[in-house]
Each structure stands twice: as structure tokens, then as C-alpha cells.
Amino acid sequence: MSSYREDFPIFKGSDVIYFDNAATSQRPRQVIEAMRSFNDSCNANPLRGLYDWSVRTTDAYEAARHAVAHFIGAERDCEIVFTRNTTESINLVAYSWGLANLHAGDEIVLTVSEHHSNILPWQMCARRTGARLVYMECEKDGTLPASEYESKITDRTKLVAVAEVSNVLGAVNPIREIADVAHRKGAVVLVDGAQSTPHMPVDVKALGADFYALSGHKMLGPMGIGALYGRIALLEEMQPFLTGGEMIETVTRESATFAPVPEKFEAGTVNAMGAVGLSAAIDYLNGVGFDTIMRKERDLTGLLLDRMRKMPEVTVYGSEDPAKHCGIVTFNIEGCHPHDVASVLDSEHICIRAGHHCAQPLMKYLGVSSTARASLYFYNTEEEVERFADALTKVRGWLGYGA
Amino acid sequence: MELKQLYREIVNEHNLHPSHKKDIADPTMVLNGVNPSCGDDITLQLSVKDGRIADASFNGSGCAISQASADMMCDLIIGKPLEEAKQLSADFMGMIRGTATQEQIEKLDEAAALSDIAHMPARVKCAVLGWRTMSEMVDKLNAEGPQEATAAGSSECGACADNSAAVCKKNCTSRRCG
Numbered sequence: 305m306s307s308y309r310e311d312f313p314i315f316k317g318s319d320v321i322y323f324d325n326a327a328t329s330q331r332p333r334q335v336i337e338a339m340r341s342f343n344d345s346c347n348a349n350p351l352r353g354l355y356d357w358s359v360r361t362t363d364a365y366e367a368a369r370h371a372v373a374h375f376i377g378a379e380r381d382c383e384i385v386f387t388r389n390t391t392e393s394i395n396l397v398a399y400s401w402g403l404a405n406l407h408a409g410d411e412i413v414l415t416v417s418e419h420h421s422n423i424l425p426w427q428m429c430a431r432r433t434g435a436r437l438v439y440m441e442c443e444k445d446g447t448l449p450a451s452e453y454e455s456k457i458t459d460r461t462k463l464v465a466v467a468e469v470s471n472v473l474g475a476v477n478p479i480r481e482i483a484d485v486a487h488r489k490g491a492v493v494l495v496d497g498a499q500s501t502p503h504m505p506v507d508v509k510a511l512g513a514d515f516y517a518l519s520g521h522k523m524l525g526p527m528g529i530g531a532l533y534g535r536i537a538l539l540e541e542m543q544p545f546l547t548g549g550e551m552i553e554t555v556t557r558e559s560a561t562f563a564p565v566p567e568k569f570e571a572g573t574v575n576a577m578g579a580v581g582l583s584a585a586i587d588y589l590n591g592v593g594f595d596t597i598m599r600k601e602r603d604l605t606g607l608l609l610d611r612m613r614k615m616p617e618v619t620v621y622g623s624e625d626p627a628k629h630c631g632i633v634t635f636n637i638e639g640c641h642p643h644d645v646a647s648v649l650d651s652e653h654i655c656i657r658a659g660h661h662c663a664q665p666l667m668k669y670l671g672v673s674s675t676a677r678a679s680l681y682f683y684n685t686e687e688e689v690e691r692f693a694d695a696l697t698k699v700r701g702w703l704g705y706g707a
Numbered sequence: 708m709e710l711k712q713l714y715r716e717i718v719n720e721h722n723l724h725p726s727h728k729k730d731i732a733d734p735t736m737v738l739n740g741v742n743p744s745c746g747d748d749i750t751l752q753l754s755v756k757d758g759r760i761a762d763a764s765f766n767g768s769g770c771a772i773s774q775a776s777a778d779m780m781c782d783l784i785i786g787k788p789l790e791e792a793k794q795l796s797a798d799f800m801g802m803i804r805g806t807a808t809q810e811q812i813e814k815l816d817e818a819a820a821l822s823d824i825a826h827m828p829a830r831v832k833c834a835v836l837g838w839r840t841m842s843e844m845v846d847k848l849n850a851e852g853p854q855e856a857t858a859a860g861s862s863e864c865g866a867c868a869d870n871s872a873a874v875c876k877k878n879c880t881s882r883r884c885g
Contacts, residue, residue, distance in 0.1 A: 641769065641770035641771060642770075643745055643770040643772075643830070644714070644770050644771045644772065647710060647772075647827065647829075647830060648710065648711060650710075651709070651710040651711055659744065659745060659746070660744075660746065673746035673748075673768065674745065702711050702714060702715070703714060703719060703722075703771060704714065704715070704719025704720070704722065704723050704771075705723075
């Protein structure tokens with residue numbers, strides 16, 4: 305059993321197999337302790353207070369910003385805007401950058417495998433500006449062929465919005481190559497990092513991302529804290545997303561001038577305790593190391609795929625190569641609706657996701673109305689994979705198909 | 708009832724060997740009901756004569772619970788007056804919400820076995836799909852009157868052309884948009 309598992313209180317004395325890590329991850333005690341320590345020692349409203357606790361809260365919040373910047377390779381801390389989650393990060397870009405910079409006839413290029421959170425904000429922009437959505441099609445295993453981004457990113461393209469890792473197939477998109485094409489055409493590149501940041505080292509500079517969105521809760525942090533990286537030149541020319549307290553310079557009865565980046569985009573009292581938790585989660589991930597995380601996930605995924613290949617009634621979506629899943633194994637069992645599969649597995653204390661995974665265009669493309677998804681993380685164990693696979697072999701029987 | 712037992716004793720039989728999953732000849736009304744978040748999609752057909760449900764059937768796809776529940780419902784409402792069928796739908800909802808009396812639950816016959824779905828919030832909408840579609844149909848029949856509903860029966864389905872209109876007078880498998 306992995307020693308890291310000891311750090312996660314939720315697993316202590318529990319027989320629950322948690323295989324829904326792509327939806328949200330579990331939190332180690334170090335994250336909770338960092339938040340408790342913040343809460344018990346200096347909690348105050350950051351940025352404005354002229355007293356010790358507020359100054360220390362501000363310091364903790366800004367240290368968290370620095371940790372995120374360092375974690376994803378941003379050059380400057382002010383390029384990191386704290387948000388609630390990836391969805392809010394992408395919406396911030398859609399409203400503040402998209403509505404101001406997209407025009408009728410412009411094209412927004414996405415992939416068919418995007419999560420709804422990287423589709424709906426662009427549908428909104430397209431409706432309001434007259435820009436058009438263009439979809440790059442992946443192969444059935446999630447691979448995005450070069451011909452797609454070479455042909456669909458054109459002089460008309462103003463924005464390319466693409467996930468680094470698909471939340472359904474676990475496939476990694478060639479962001480660097482896509483960004484090179486996009487930048488040659490003068491387009492801006494937004495990367496949805498919700499599924500990549502928990503599983504692999506990220507360097508926004510090396511990727512060529514102009515915007516990069518992430519969620520704390522998928523990478524061991526608390527819910528309600530996420531971040532947006534934006535290239536400083538882009539952030540500076542953008543109008544605020546939300547307005548109100550903490551984001552102003554001066555306010556008169558009729559108008560206001562705004563604080564500099566990133567405060568310009570952080571209206572209202574911020575989630576300082578969440579940021580502290582996210583920072584502790586980053587420390588924890590760095591302590592484990594992405595080499596270990598990736599190796600562990602590949603081994604567990606390999607074991608699971610081996611077991612599933614021996615079940616003729618099971619269809620697995622995505623690559624044959626366990627290294628190309630980021631721990632995500634999406635599947636169907638012949639004749640069984642995924643919701644029934646998830647329900648009977650729940651009665652075995654196994655947590656998986658079932659449905660369309662907020663990726664309906666991809667489901668349609670794969671020709672399925674819904675699927676079941678098991679998603680693993682480094683703290684899962686071989687024993688759990690074996691128990692899960694044993695349960696899978698019984699699902700058809702439980703649902704009335706022979707014995 | 709434990710979940711696997713519920714499947715074994717009730718749900719699987721109706722899901723794998725439904726009695727009413729078919730078309731009926733000359734339906735008075737056909738209505739499509741969907742759970743967009745799960746992909747459950749059924750089309751319920753009712754044949755109404757003299758205020759009574761002469762025949763009922765369904766088509767479509769979905770999880771075992773949505774299919775089995777719709778099949779059990781058809782079993783129950785065939786031969787019943789429209790108002791009684793609507794009351795049974797209300798009783799079924801009441802059972803799921805935990806507000807139905809023992810007497811009301813007993814009237815649901817086999818469908819009473821789904822009472823434990825109340826403890827599985829994620830599956831409630833699967834179980835109630837057929838019932839809420841049927842209740843909607845009774846309301847429409849009452850509002851439009853059987854004659855009008857029959858007359859409108861010749862029109863094509865507007866379900867996908869118009870997000871608000873899910874009434875289909877033909878055996879349409881299209882789903883409500885949106």
C-alpha cells in the first residue's frame with residue numbers, strides 16, 4: 305500500500321474505492337492543516353487592513369499566488385489571477401477578452417473533446433459577436449491529428465481554446481504544436497488545464513499558452529479556488545470581469561479607475577484560505593513528484609486495462625497505451641446503462657462517474673449516449689484495481705444478463 | 708430493499724423483457740420525455756377511449772430503472788380512467804418523496820418496489836420519468852380535449868424545431884432539445 309495514502313484521512317478505516325478523481329481529488333491532511341493554521345493564526349481581510357493579521361493574510365495570499373506561478377512556469381506572479389475554478393477562469397477570458405476582441409467573421413477553434421466549460425463560454429461569445437465556432441476532430445482514441453490543427457487554424461482564427469488533457473479519454477493534446485500554428489496565424493491560445501495540472505508538470509511558457517486555467521480541487525486542493533494564468537500584456541489590456549471592492553484604484557460618484565493586474569480581476573473579498581490550501585496542495589504534489597505520480601498512474605492504469613481486456617463484454621474508450629490515459633479509463637459494459645453500472649458498483653462501495661461527463665459533443669462523436677468512467681490517482685492501489693475489476697466481471701449478472 | 712436485490716427481483720425482468728415496449732395502433736397522444744443529464748429518453752403512447760386509458764406503451768432508451776418503471780406504469784394504468792392514472796402518478800411521486808400513505812403506495816402495485824429509490828437521489832429522475840410524462844399527457848388531454856388532441860394527431864413532431872413543444876403526435880424518437 306502506498307505510504308501517501310496515510311496522508312488522506314478519508315481513506316482511514318474505509319473500504320470505499322474512490323475512482324472518481326477526474327471529478328475531484330481527495331485532500332491530504334497537510335492541506336487541511338495549512339488552512340487550519342491560517343484560520344487559527346491570522347485570518348483577516350487581505351489587501352486593505354493596516355494591522356498585523358491582515359498583513360499576514362495578504363502575505364499568505366500572495367505567497368500562494370507565487371506558488372501557483374512557479375508551479376505552472378509563469379514568469380511573474382501578477383500573471384496569476386485567483387478564481388473559483390477552471391470554469392470561472394475561462395468565463396473571465398470569454399467576457400473580458402472575448403467580447404472585446406472577437407468580431408463577426410472571426411473564428412474560435414476548439415476540439416470536439418472539450419469539456420462543456422470550454423465550449424459554452426465560446427458559444428456565448430459567438431452568439432454575441434458573430435464569431436464562428438470551428439471544431440477540430442480527434443481520432444477515436446482521442447489523438448488530435450496534426451492535419452486538424454494545421455487546416456482548421458487559419459487567418460480567420462482569433463482564438464484557439466483547447467484542453468491539455470481530455471476529461472473523458474485522458475488523451476494529451478499537442479499544445480506546443482497547436483500554439484505554434486495558432487501564433488503564426490496571430491491567434492491567442494487558451495489552455496484548459498483542469499485535467500493536466502494534477503497529473504503532469506506544466507510550463508505555460510514552454511506550452512505557448514497565452515491563457516491557462518486550472519482548478520484547485522482536482523489537484524488535492526480545496527473546492528472554490530482556481531487560477532487563471534494570462535500573459536501580462538493580454539491581462540493589462542483587458543477590462544475587468546466583475547467589478548466592486550478590492551479591484552479599484554479610485555472611485556468617484558460617476559466612474560472608477562481600476563487596480564493593476566491581477567487585483568483588477570479579483571473583485572470582492574478573495575478566497576484567501578482556499579489559496580493557502582491550494583499552495584499546500586502544490587507543496588504536497590511537488591513532494592511526491594510528478595515522476596512518481598505518472599509512474600504510479602501508468603502502472604495502475606496498465607493493470608486495469610489488462611484486466612478489462614480480458615472481459616469481452618467491456619468496451620474501453622481511448623488509447624491502448626496506459627501512459628496515454630492520465631489515469632482516466634472510460635468504458636461501457638454491453639447491454640448495461642452506465643447509470644445502472646455506477647449504482648450497482650456503489651452498492652459495492654466503489655465510486656465511479658457515469659453519464660456524459662460534461663462532454664456531450666464528444667459522446668455524440670463516439671456514438672454513445674453515455675459512458676462509465678473510472679479515474680485513478682497516485683494514492684489508489686493495485687488492490688483497489690483488482691477489487692474493482694472483480695466487481696466489473698459481476699455487473700452483467702447483477703443486471704440480469706445470465707450468471 | 709438492497710439495491711442488487713431490487714434489480715434482481717423487480718427491475719431486471721421489466722428492463723430485459725418489457726411487456727409494453729412497443730408501438731400501439733392509432734395512439735391518441737404521444738409524448739417524448741427526457742432526462743437530458745442521463746440520456747434517458749422515452750416516448751410514451753396513450754390510447755384513450757371514453758376518458759379511460761385503453762392502451763399504453765413506450766419506446767426509447769435509458770437505464771434499467773427508467774425502462775422498468777415505465778413498463779410497470781403501463782401495466783398499472785391500462786384500463787384506468789385518466790384522472791385515476793394522474794392520481795397514481797402523484798402517488799408515485801409522493802412515494803419517492805416519502806409523503807405517500809401506505810394505502811397510496813399499495814395502489815401502485817409492483818411499482819411500489821421502487822420506493823427505495825427515494826434513498827438514491829441520483830436515480831430519482833430515472834424512476835419518475837415515465838410517470839411525469841404520463842401526468843403531463845393527462846393535463847394536455849384535459850386542456851385540449853380528446854377531440855382536439857386526436858385532430859392534432861396528424862401533425863408532425865415539432866420537438867426539435869421548437870424547444871418548448873415536446874408534443875409529438877407520431878411515433879417520434881427525437882428528443883427535446885436543450
